[in-house]
Amino acid sequence: MTDIKRSAVRVIDVDRAVIRFAGDSGDGMQLTGDRFTNSSALFGNDLSTLPDFPAEIRAPAGTLAGVSAFQVHISDHDILTPGDHPNVLVAMNPAALKANLADLHPSGTVIVNSDSFDERSLHKAGYAANPLVDGSLDGYTVFEVPMTSLTLEAVKPSGTKPRDAERSKNFFALGLISWLYARPQEPTLEWISQRFSKTPMVAEANTLAFKAGWNFGETAELFPNTYEVKPAPLPAGTYTNISGNTALAWGLIAAAQLAGLKLFLGSYPITPASDILHELSKHKNFDVTTVQAEDEIAGIGAAIGAAYGGALGVTTTSGPGVDLKTESIGLAVNLEIPLIIVDIQRGGPSTGLPTKTEQADLLQVIHGRHGEAPVPVVAARTPGDCFYAAIEAVRIAVKYRTPVFLLSDGYLANGAEPWPVPDVASLPKIDPNFATAPNHVDADGNESFWPYLRDSETLARPWAVPGTPGLTHRIGGLEKADGSGSVSYDPANHDLMSRVRVAKIAGISKDVAAAEVDDPSGDATLVVLGWGSTYGAIAAGARRVRQRGLKVAHIHLSHLHPFPANLGDLLRSYERVLVPELNLGQLVKLVRAEYLVDAKPLTKMYGKPFQAEEIETAILEALDQPVEP
Amino acid sequence: MHLTHESDAFMTDLAEPLTPSARNASQGDGAPATSKKDWATDQEVRWCPGCGDYSILTAVQMLMPELAAKREDTVFVSGIGCSSRFPYYMNTYGMHSIHGRAPAIATGLAVSRPDLHVWVITGDGDALSIGGNHLLHALRRNVNLTIILFNNQIYGLTKGQYSPTSETGKVTKSTPFGSLDQPYNPVSLALGAEASFVARTHDMDRKHMMETFKAAYEHRGAALVEVYQNCNVFNDGAFEAILSKDARPNMLIPLRHGEAIRFGPQGEHGVVLEDGQAKVVEVAEVGEEALLVHDAHRVDPTLAFALSRLSTGVTSPTPIGVFRAVERPDYGSLVNTQVADARRAKGPGDLAKLLTSGPTWTVG
Ligand SMILES: Cc1ncc(C[n+]2csc(CCOP(=O)(O)OP(=O)(O)O)c2C)c(N)n1
Ligand code: SF4
Ligand SMILES: [Mg+2]
Numbered sequence: 001m002t003d004i005k006r007s008a009v010r011v012i013d014v015d016r017a018v019i020r021f022a023g024d025s026g027d028g029m030q031l032t033g034d035r036f037t038n039s040s041a042l043f044g045n046d047l048s049t050l051p052d053f054p055a056e057i058r059a060p061a062g063t064l065a066g067v068s069a070f071q072v073h074i075s076d077h078d079i080l081t082p083g084d085h086p087n088v089l090v091a092m093n094p095a096a097l098k099a100n101l102a103d104l105h106p107s108g109t110v111i112v113n114s115d116s117f118d119e120r121s122l123h124k125a126g127y128a129a130n131p132l133v134d135g136s137l138d139g140y141t142v143f144e145v146p147m148t149s150l151t152l153e154a155v156k157p158s159g160t161k162p163r164d165a166e167r168s169k170n171f172f173a174l175g176l177i178s179w180l181y182a183r184p185q186e187p188t189l190e191w192i193s194q195r196f197s198k199t200p201m202v203a204e205a206n207t208l209a210f211k212a213g214w215n216f217g218e219t220a221e222l223f224p225n226t227y228e229v230k231p232a233p234l235p236a237g238t239y240t241n242i243s244g245n246t247a248l249a250w251g252l253i254a255a256a257q258l259a260g261l262k263l264f265l266g267s268y269p270i271t272p273a274s275d276i277l278h279e280l281s282k283h284k285n286f287d288v289t290t291v292q293a294e295d296e297i298a299g300i301g302a303a304i305g306a307a308y309g310g311a312l313g314v315t316t317t318s319g320p321g322v323d324l325k326t327e328s329i330g331l332a333v334n335l336e337i338p339l340i341i342v343d344i345q346r347g348g349p350s351t352g353l354p355t356k357t358e359q360a361d362l363l364q365v366i367h368g369r370h371g372e373a374p375v376p377v378v379a380a381r382t383p384g385d386c387f388y389a390a391i392e393a394v395r396i397a398v399k400y401r402t403p404v405f406l407l408s409d410g411y412l413a414n415g416a417e418p419w420p421v422p423d424v425a426s427l428p429k430i431d432p433n434f435a436t437a438p439n440h441v442d443a444d445g446n447e448s449f450w451p452y453l454r455d456s457e458t459l460a461r462p463w464a465v466p467g468t469p470g471l472t473h474r475i476g477g478l479e480k481a482d483g484s485g486s487v488s489y490d491p492a493n494h495d496l497m498s499r500v501r502v503a504k505i506a507g508i509s510k511d512v513a514a515a516e517v518d519d520p521s522g523d524a525t526l527v528v529l530g531w532g533s534t535y536g537a538i539a540a541g542a543r544r545v546r547q548r549g550l551k552v553a554h555i556h557l558s559h560l561h562p563f564p565a566n567l568g569d570l571l572r573s574y575e576r577v578l579v580p581e582l583n584l585g586q587l588v589k590l591v592r593a594e595y596l597v598d599a600k601p602l603t604k605m606y607g608k609p610f611q612a613e614e615i616e617t618a619i620l621e622a623l624d625q626p627v628e629p
Numbered sequence: 630m631h632l633t634h635e636s637d638a639f640m641t642d643l644a645e646p647l648t649p650s651a652r653n654a655s656q657g658d659g660a661p662a663t664s665k666k667d668w669a670t671d672q673e674v675r676w677c678p679g680c681g682d683y684s685i686l687t688a689v690q691m692l693m694p695e696l697a698a699k700r701e702d703t704v705f706v707s708g709i710g711c712s713s714r715f716p717y718y719m720n721t722y723g724m725h726s727i728h729g730r731a732p733a734i735a736t737g738l739a740v741s742r743p744d745l746h747v748w749v750i751t752g753d754g755d756a757l758s759i760g761g762n763h764l765l766h767a768l769r770r771n772v773n774l775t776i777i778l779f780n781n782q783i784y785g786l787t788k789g790q791y792s793p794t795s796e797t798g799k800v801t802k803s804t805p806f807g808s809l810d811q812p813y814n815p816v817s818l819a820l821g822a823e824a825s826f827v828a829r830t831h832d833m834d835r836k837h838m839m840e841t842f843k844a845a846y847e848h849r850g851a852a853l854v855e856v857y858q859n860c861n862v863f864n865d866g867a868f869e870a871i872l873s874k875d876a877r878p879n880m881l882i883p884l885r886h887g888e889a890i891r892f893g894p895q896g897e898h899g900v901v902l903e904d905g906q907a908k909v910v911e912v913a914e915v916g917e918e919a920l921l922v923h924d925a926h927r928v929d930p931t932l933a934f935a936l937s938r939l940s941t942g943v944t945s946p947t948p949i950g951v952f953r954a955v956e957r958p959d960y961g962s963l964v965n966t967q968v969a970d971a972r973r974a975k976g977p978g979d980l981a982k983l984l985t986s987g988p989t990w991t992v993g
Binding site for chain 2: 038042044187233234235237238239241242250253257262283284286287288289291294295298301303304305306307308310327328330331335421422424465466467468469470471475478486487
């Protein structure tokens with residue numbers, strides 16, 4: 001049946017497609033996008049996603065403020081970003097259309113739920129006239145589909161009440177788009193029956209709506225063609241679709257196992273970091289303890305207490321929480337104990353843009369403490385990389401007995417990508433190297449324990465945990481004497497200890513992977529220097545420039561403090577350095593100060609990631625090349 | 630009114646007295662006998678001469694051998710303040726942390742290391758101003774901690790500003806015209822947070838301190854002991870009206886579980902409950918039968934609270950001793966039971982399985 005009908009429409013092969021689902025916060029667009037993403041992942045496409053939702057759980061229905069969108073980029077080759085301009089925009093109401101139309105590709109397709117384009121909804125969205133009839137959509141391909149009424153009709157057999165039935169319309173949209181892009185039905189149908197197994201009526205309604213959407217595409221003869229995006233030839237391996245926050249949580253679990261430590265999370269809920277707390281709370285059988293503390297200070301405090309007791313202490317938060325934890329981080333610097341502080345950056349200052357992405361905490365995490373209080377900083381670059389960044393942060397924290405900042409952001413946290421699952425056996429072990437015996441002999445010949453006697457190579461102090469006989473000692477936030485760790489107000493000792501703490505962290509630069517440059521021709525004059533989540537956009541922008549026959553190099557940093565030892569020489573080997581960041585120029589200040597290079601900033605504060613095209617344009621301008629499409 | 634009978638009905642089945650809990654068992658057996666000096670460090674004690682902190686330190690150092698505790702299994706965590714220097718003087722593990730946060734830090738330690746005995750040392754400013762929230766939550770959760778709150782009704786370390794327990798009208802450097810704030814009563818506060826163990830003692834009576842600390846130590850869960858402590862430099866004589874040798878018999882109301890509450894050189898004063906309020910009376914006037922019998926194990930905290938309100942300042946008869954000692958699962962045990970249950974139900978975590986727990990597909 002299906003095949004016969006399908007043959008009536010033309011199937012067009014495309015190498016990639018960008019689809020954006022947009023609707024009201026209550027319309028289930030995140031879930032719709034997520035399902036489409038998962039079936040595309042299982043189908044074998046490479047993909048990248050960009051969820052974009054409002055801070056309010058339910059902003060007034062039908063308003064621009066309440067629009068929630070999910071963009072997914074699927075392709076038959078390897079891709080790096082969620083795409084600049086959607087090819088298809090699914091708009092469940094007028095507000096969703098209005099808020100998202102500007103991003104649509106000039107030859108894009110709009111599929112609207114025409115049932116929602118009544119006068120009241122148009123008014124709420126701020127439309128003076130109906131865009132479906134006033135010509136404002138001219139140039140786009142527009143399909144008007146009465147999704148609400150078709151859904152109501154379709155789910156009748158499930159016995160669902162009309163008000164509830166309407167809520168299945170996102171599955172209608174999902175069915176329709178799944179048909180349009182020839183996605184397999186089974187993963188979605190299976191997911192529905194599992195997810196709603198406790199509410200069979202809802203499961204049936206959603207199934208019926210999904211199928212109705214699919215069948216509508218097939219039978220309505222509205223759509224002249226469907227699209228086929230073939231699987232991408234990714235490197236061999238087992239893949240799963242992973243979001244940044246999940247990858248980060250798993251990375252922490254993996255690191256704790258690699259170190260043979262109990263994982264202890266002290267955290268206070270905050271967007272966009274809460275999902276890490278949620279994920280870790282599920283996995284207690286990995287010897288994971290999670291404490292939802294009374295505030296961020298208590299969260300890090302508990303983590304410090306656990307670390308003092310020999311656990312892998314972790315605290316997770318976002319900018320406002322980092323502010324609160326600042327004093328405690330200073331304590332951890334002074335105590336010199338391993339600790340992981342995860343900052344999932346969001347738009348600031350203050351409450352700022354809680355659900356939007358930004359990279360503006362960099363200077364804060366490097367410098368934002370009183371006194372000379374150095375803290376290593378590791379940043380993840382893709383959702384899947386959050387896994388490895390977490391392991392690297394733990395490696396540094398444990399080896400050097402120091403708090404480490406692990407930076408991610410709202411885009412990585414919620415974005416997803418196909419992730420080649422690593423072979424667990426290949427992950428490097430981490431040695432906690434606990435102190436077990438006295439390390440000092442007093443003047444009168446007695447053995448004792450000096451908590452601040454350092455390893456001569458790493459300058460790390462011993463980690464002696466309570467319960468160990470013979471090693472009782474007191475530590476605290478007061479300055480301590482070199483070696484013995486007793487309280488010391490001696491000026492020369494403070495000068496020494498301040499320098500040693502800084503030298504210990506600075507020394508990590510020799511122990512991290514050298515910065516790598518992606519410079520295929522080897523003779524580019526311009527290098528783009530990025531860090532964190534801008535990786536995809538910069539790499540894609542650089543590819544575009546190279547496709548024009550031009551040369552550009554790309555360095556992407558995972559270690560922001562200290563920098564890899566070779567970074568200065570690398571940067572100085574290029575005539576020009578361009579630094580794109582989702583802030584007003586923070587890394588650029590650091591490299592200028594550190595290496596005296598004339599690096600130039602490219603900044604953006606939209607609460608959204610860079611588009612490849614923006615990077616491409618900036619590179620072309622930096623190369624004094626004409627910026628033509 | 631005689632309440633013993635009624636309150637028995639509310640009582641949980643408690644061993645009497647609250648026995649050393651499982652957590653201490655390891656320390657009890659096999660711990661080599663120690664003496665006070667084993668618990669002292671080589672650090673010079675730096676409190677002002679005459680400070681009440683000295684006698685509290687002595688009481689704790691003398692108590693430790695009696696508890697048969699092991700030095701390496703004992704941790705003192707403190708905040709910031711004169712009182713919070715305490716851990717430096719105990720030859721155990723210790724952390725002098727940051728202002729107000731000791732209960733939070735100790736929570737992480739006690740939960741992740743149930744084999745340790747974790748003490749929290751804090752001051753009235755540390756515990757009740759900057760760290761008020763953490764204290765409440767440690768008590769509410771019933772974290773297995775022995776918390777000693779040094780209440781000198783002043784900020785000692787910062788040289789004499791008024792604190793949240795200073796009496797209204799207090800003239801200090803920061804309140805030259807007298808403080809305007811209503812003080813709070815740490816015992817009432819702790820009872821309000823449903824603390825499972827709340828007691829009060831004072832720095833003039835080593836025996837009472839040791840008894841009280843011991844009871845706190847043996848309690849499983851969060852135990853808060855308020856210690857009236859004289860700061861002879863910035864708030865000298867704050868407790869004079871109740872703690873001077875002459876005043877004590879008439880001004881301190883000893884609370885002893887199971888005994889009628891009475892005090893005075895001849896036991897001539899007593900406490901009754903009237904309209905839900907505790908009141909000081911003359912025993913001769915009401916008769917012994919009318920006296921309130923102290924029931925520290927009563928689950929409902931109302932009576933303990935009423936006792937805590939007997940004195941609103943430290944100028945009228947004030948109860949000391951254990952106000953409340955009830956059994957309630959401690960937070961660390963609950964947390965660790967969940968972890969153990971999860972491991973039993975799902976088996977110890979298998980990382981490879983976790984990484985493929987979502988939908989997966991294979992390429993090549
Ligand atoms: C964040 C912070 N704020 C302020 C201080 C200054 N400070 C140190 S101790 C203290 C008050 C201590 O009073 P209390 O807890 O009653 O201790 P006491 O010295 O009386 O024993 C203050 C305000 C500090 N160390 N840290
Ligand atoms: S200032 Fe007061 S509390 Fe502090 S040490 Fe001196 S006497 Fe004791
Ligand atoms: Mg004080």
